[in-house]
Amino acid sequence: MRSLFDANRLNSELSNAFIDFEKRIPNLYKVSELYLDTNDPTKKFKSEFFLLRRFFGFLKAFLITLLKSNFNLEPRSEIKGDVLLVSPYINKIKGNNFFFGDIQNHFHNLKKTTVDLRIFNGVPPISDYLGEKDNSSLNVLYLPSLSLNENILVFKELLKTFKDFSIAIKEEKDPIKKELLRSIKKRLFSRTNFFNFYLSAQLDNFIKENKFKYALVTFDGSPWERIFCKKFKSLNKTGRVAFYQHAPITEKSYSLFNKYPKLLNPDHIYCSGKGPHSIFLNKISFLSNIHILGSRKNIQDSQKRNFNKEESVLFITQGSSRDIFILYKIALRLAFQERKIKVKVLLHPAVYLGLSFKFLNVALEFFLSNFKCDSVSDENTFFKSKFMVYFSSSLAIEKMFYDIRPIHLTNSSNNNPLSILVDKENPNLSWCTEANDFKDILNIINSEVNLDSKVEKYSKQNAKIFSQEYFEPFQITKEFFSDY
Known part of the structure; x- marks a missing residue:
């Protein structure tokens, strides 16, 4: 059909x-x-x-x-709280919730208690999830096995x-x-x-x-x-x-x-x-x-105005393994071809690619000194990177305050969250740009570093405004509970 x-x-x-x-x-x-x-x-x-x-x-x-x-058939004691926060389980995140951040503090300011329930949604292996223990200090819960x-x-x-x-x-x-x-x-x-x-x-x-x-x-x-x-x-x-x-x-x-x-x-x-x-x-x-509601991803205009940029490109992945490997291969090719450029692939914390990928990645990092792939990054990664290549990642929006030029790699869905910031007639002349393949990425990287669009709509400053409005500070008031 x-x-x-x-x-x-x-x-x-x-x-x-x-x-x-x-x-x-x-x-x-x-x-x-x-x-x-x-x-x-x-x-x-x-x-x-x-x-x-x-x-x-x-x-x-x-x-x-x-x-x-x-096999423990004893009933668990009732768990009490005003708000149940529910999100996917990420085995690499044990502290504050990856998705909600410090939202519990905002509820606590309203004298409301929260419980953090983390759901297994298919990744990583189920054995990891079923082996987790509740964290009473953070009110983190996991659903027990059947x-x-x-x-x-x-x-x-x-x-x-x-x-x-x-x-x-x-x-x-x-x-x-x-x-x-x-x-x-x-x-x-x-x-x-x-x-x-x-x-x-x-x-x-x-x-x-x-x-x-x-x-x-x-x-x-x-x-x-x-x-x-x-x-x-x-x-x-x-x-x-x-x-x-x-x-x-x-x-x-x-x-x-x-x-x-x-x-x-x-x-x-x-x-x-x-x-x-x-x-x-x-x-x-x-x-x-x-x-x-707002977001933990809100970043106010960074106080560090003069970023000490390196010749570096950041590849930001999302959950799809298909998209991850596409970006990973392009990043490897860039690292091989441009040895003076530092290349880093940033994996989403929820991604689980198995042991074989880990071994392969260790070997590649050993032979390529300018290549690194990890799921952990600090702010210096964003301070120093000049470009970030992505399919559809919140980091592309969130980290624009660090003067990283976003390059959207077009895919089958063309699902670019920054699409309205791209000059479709001259994408290379807008701060947020697009690439169809490796050659396009290379051309953008080798272009004028400080390029910025003369059209306000496609400028770096407008991109930062877009970021601020996309991820606003948490704004939780008593009205949140008005329909109880």
Whole structure:
């Protein structure tokens, strides 16, 4: 069906599927393939994964959780707090929440307590997550593993969902919808979907045991967010759920704007600043409670005006392994070809690329003295870098105050959050620029370092204003709790 290869039509079909098949396939909202991949909107439907490879991932996940089953059947004591902060688990971050920063201090100023719940969303290995211990000093919680019996029930739920898909496909008359359901059904037994169903069971236990009034959930269109939303609102009738946009978005961030059945939609959406707030207001008509909350990424104009820049280029990656390796290869090529330039690849802290990548990277760093790849950086990295190459990273917006010229490497989605700052007719003449390939990047790097657009809209100063308005300071007042 050709329509499934068109991103806009596919997005519409996916959104409608929740409503059309909600009753016939009750667990439909847990399935990952119902959420459009904005980096490559059609990849899940263009190519078939190898059946054995996909099923092996599912089987491995199931066996690991069986081995890690919770045999301690004693109920946990009730956890109390005014606001439940919910975000993905990052095994490299043990202290303050990577997504919320010091937001708990702002709530504490209003005499409100917070609890920090970190969710496993597929990476890194599940064994890392299940081995974590709650941190009482920071009020950080992790969902405990399921019992042996609950693990079996998760598997049964997947089997039931597979059967529901089969019946719905048989009964469906519309060829487009039938094809869509078939595509999703083929991928049902995957590692990702197993963990979605596993999380659903974990949340059943957690929410029944703890009656929080308000949950603030990170929002980037991932399946687990909708799973949490439905569980929280259905098991806690007086509870409210707010989604918090914390990362860059564009008009093409399809999965953030879809209307779903009521229990899958949040009561509020909070944004990091004016820029994203404006996009949400333009794209969402079914929800009026859209407000600005602010962000930990807000940077006031740096006091260090005269940056001691080096001949250095920073490659900023995001979560997609596909995009990471594209940038990694280009960075390596630049380091090989331009030995006088320091090249660093900055990995997102949530990324897990396995041991083989670590060994390969150590070897490459040994032979290339001007190349480094790491997930940790200090402010000096940004103070000294002249350029940063990215696909769609919040750092590209956040760190513009350090006079780093952003270079967006165009990809299949062309999902550049700085697009409005790029002069499309003469991209190399605007401070925020774009490149199609390695050659373009090299030309920009070798251009005039202090180049700045004479057109105010595309100037460095306007880019800094854009950054300030995209990630504003946290602004939490008593009105946040007005609908309790």
